[in-house]
Amino acid sequence: MVKRVRGSRTGRPIMVLLDLLGRRWVLRIVWELRDEPRRFRELQDAIGASPTIVNTRLAELRKAKLVELDAASGYRLTVLGRELLRLFLPLHLWSEKWAKATGVA
Amino acid sequence: MVKRVRGSRTGRPIMVLLDLLGRRWVLRIVWELRDEPRRFRELQDAIGASPTIVNTRLAELRKAKLVELDAASGYRLTVLGRELLRLFLPLHLWSEKWAKATGVA
DNA sequence: TCCGTTACTACAATTATTGTAGCGTCGATC
DNA sequence: GATCGACGCTACAATAATTGTAGTAACGGA
Numbered sequence: 001m002v003k004r005v006r007g008s009r010t011g012r013p014i015m016v017l018l019d020l021l022g023r024r025w026v027l028r029i030v031w032e033l034r035d036e037p038r039r040f041r042e043l044q045d046a047i048g049a050s051p052t053i054v055n056t057r058l059a060e061l062r063k064a065k066l067v068e069l070d071a072a073s074g075y076r077l078t079v080l081g082r083e084l085l086r087l088f089l090p091l092h093l094w095s096e097k098w099a100k101a102t103g104v105a
Numbered sequence: 106m107v108k109r110v111r112g113s114r115t116g117r118p119i120m121v122l123l124d125l126l127g128r129r130w131v132l133r134i135v136w137e138l139r140d141e142p143r144r145f146r147e148l149q150d151a152i153g154a155s156p157t158i159v160n161t162r163l164a165e166l167r168k169a170k171l172v173e174l175d176a177a178s179g180y181r182l183t184v185l186g187r188e189l190l191r192l193f194l195p196l197h198l199w200s201e202k203w204a205k206a207t208g209v210a
Numbered sequence: 211t212c213c214g215t216t217a218c219t220a221c222a223a224t225t226a227t228t229g230t231a232g233c234g235t236c237g238a239t240c
Numbered sequence: 241g242a243t244c245g246a247c248g249c250t251a252c253a254a255t256a257a258t259t260g261t262a263g264t265a266a267c268g269g270a
Contacts, residue, residue, distance in 0.1 A: 013204035014197050018132045024227075024257095027123045040248050050228045055249060065207045069248085080206060087199060090192050092119050099118035101185060102170045129258075145217055155259045160218060174217085 020064060025049050025057050027088075030077065033067065034085055037076035125169060130154050130162050132193075135182065138172065139190055142181035 021027055028047050032038060038046065044054045058075060061067035066081035077085060099105035126132055133152050137143060143151065149159045163180060166172035171186035182190060204210035 011210060013200035013210040014136070015133075016210035017196060017200040017203065018136055022127060022129055022132045024127055024129075027127045028120075031119070031123055039246090041246085050230090051249070052229090052251090053227055056227095064203075064209050074247095080203060083199065084203075087192075087195050091122060094188065094192060095118035095122040098122065098169075098185060098189075104169050105116060105118040105121035144215090146215090155261090156218070157220090157260090158258055161258095176216095179216095 020060065023057065023060070025053060026061065029054075029057055029061065030066065030081065030085055030088070033075060033077050033081070034089075037070060037074040039074040043075060125165065128162065128165070130158060131166065134159075134162055134166065135171065135186065135190055135193070138180060138182050138186070139194075142175060142178040144179040148180060 025047060032043060032046050044051055065078055066084060067075055068078050069075055130152060137148060137151050149156055163172060170183055171189060172180055173183050174180050
């Protein structure tokens with residue numbers, strides 16, 4: 001009955017990160033916060049997930065110091081979160097190419 | 106009773122892509138294929154998931170033309186898959202920094 | 211024929227996620 | 241000082257996704 005933490009048990013940062021980013025709605029939440037802070041409900045409506053899971057993911061992202069809650073403006077990316085987002089921005093352009101090549105999207 | 110496809114219903118490529126990559130084990134599988142082809146069981150052992158879900162994800166990745174099965178060598182990234190992986194490579198280095206900054210990993 | 215390797219499937223048990231409803235706090239308004 | 245809306249968030253039963261174990265079917269070599 002080993003305590004199973006999600007994903008890799010190696011603890012290597014890249015594995016932990018890939019596991020975190022591979023949880024449902026996580027990438028999407030980071031993406032939705034790319035331009036400006038969002039309120040809890042606003043975020044929930046934007047992605048169309050249940051409040052339960054939105055709250056769970058936000059807690060995980062806050063624990064990972066990628067997202068923070070500013071009382072005045074809402075949820076927003078931290079400095080680390082913005083760094084991560086910057087790495088993901090090329091995905092936007094690439095996804096268009098990918099869509100054309102595959103017809104999937 | 107609307108037909109609900111996973112994730113975004115907008116069909117915008119970036120949303121479809123974020124949804125695909127946000128499924129459990131998908132990022133990890135792409136990562137495991139970064140250097141060389143892997144056999145089904147080898148892949149399964151490496152990530153520690155059930156054969157059911159490994160097979161499901163491989164089917165999705167093949168449909169998305171990111172992964173292909175070569176009878177002689179095993180599962181490997183397609184040209185598109187390698188392009189995607191290249192976008193992700195900076196994550197490796199960044200994850201080390203992130204781990205130090207957060208203590209999460 | 212038998213054995214190993216291969217990709218993959220069946221299926222019940224467990225875990226994650228959804229959908230709906232609602233709670234508790236705070237600040238503004240009457 | 242009662243009421244109201246906005247806010248973050250929780251409860252909980254129903255549904256969907258994932259696991260773990262076992263096994264199938266095709267193939268090639270001895």
